[in-house]
Amino acid sequence: MNTANVSRSWTHHAIATVQAENNRSADTHLYKIELPVHWGVDLYVKDESCHRTGSLKHRLARSLFLFGLVNGWIHEGTTIVEASSGSTAVSEAYFAQLLGLDFVAVMTRSTSPEKIALIEQFGGRCHFVDHANEVYSAATEIAAQNNGHYMDQFTYAERATDWRGNNNIAESIFSQLAHETHPEPAWVVVGAGTGGTSATIGRYLRYHGHSTQLAVVDPEGSAFYPAWTSGNPEIITGNSSRIEGIGRPRVEPSFVPGVIDSMFQIPDAASVAAMVHFAQLTGLHAGPSTGTNLWGVWQLVARMVAAGEKGSIVTLMCDGGERYAGSYNNPAWLSEKGLDPAEHLRTIKDFFDSGVWGS
Structure with missing residues (x-):
């Protein structure tokens, strides 16, 4: 079986799912x-x-997933990782769950318990750091350890939409x-x-x-x-x-x-x-x-x-x-x-x- 065709088929289905x-x-x-x-x-x-996930970040999460899919960064089984103080992570957890993908949110310990609960409700898990400037390296490291994809909203938000x-x-x-x-x-x-x-x-x-x-x-x-x-x-x-x-x-x-x-x-x-x-x-x-x-x-x-x-x-x-x-x-x-x-x-x-x- 041609694995490239299988991967492309999953990507087509994933894009159709997000667009639906x-x-x-x-x-x-x-x-x-x-x-x-x-x-x-x-x-x-x-x-x-x-929005279904309760914030402006629902739009961003949808765009980031489509951007990752069309660029070939997200595949079947990819672990999605994001550095987020809460709302983006909530929305990305929702879309990851929609596509059957694991999701890890990297955030400061000060994030509101209500947002943490929403991330977990959508099947995500949280990794905590002490300071905001630590989220970037932690997200990069977790993505590398899990052969995953760091969504990096702070870099791609302006170009995904x-x-x-x-x-x-x-x-x-x-x-x-x-x-x-x-x-x-x-x-x-x-x-x-x-x-x-x-x-x-x-x-x-x-x-x-x-x-x-x-x-x-x-x-x-x-x-x-x-x-x-x-x-x-x-x-x-x-x-x-x-x-x-x-x-x-x-x-x-x-x-x-x-x-x-x-x-x-x-x-x-x-x-x-x-x-x-x-x-x-x-x-x-x-x-x-x-x-x-x-x-x-x-x-x-x-x-x-x-x-x-x-x-x-x-x-x-x-x-x-x-x-x-x-x-x-x-x-x-x-x-x-x-x-x-x-x-x-x-x-x-x-x-x-x-x-x-x-x-």
């Missing part, structure tokens, strides 16, 4: 969030928690805005996690000639913001982000600074405050990286109000708050981590009362 999963999936909701009418700014939040369209998140956003008052938003606001989402959206905006600007938010201590402001991609902070899923101790290969129009560095406690306020404002319970997005959003809304500009802003609800019941939604945990949102909640309240940021 996508075909069964509806698009995620784009919610309009009610703001004071006299501000003249419409806010939309794309709820990526609607077709930024021109083909049902990517940017195309989805513009399609859903088509009948709104301001169908071409003034801003799209996303976090710097792998860099893949900002790269996809930024390239899409330029390719299609949109005037929309891209703002990227980054938590305190992460390397992306100082690298963008200084123009030095070699910056290494070595810090583990306290906001799961975004912020890195080094500038990852998937980060494309040239497509970004503005960046904000967000205090961690402010991310928590914006997450709490979002639940109060909308009844939607999001995770802390959504709070990071929103802290940047409110500053951009304030700029537009001050300038008398009318228009819309779009951001993402990256995952649901249920994944953080024991951490960011736990006052005792927040106190232990030195994350007091009270001052930042007052800032948001004052903004909604006055329409002025930092008044």
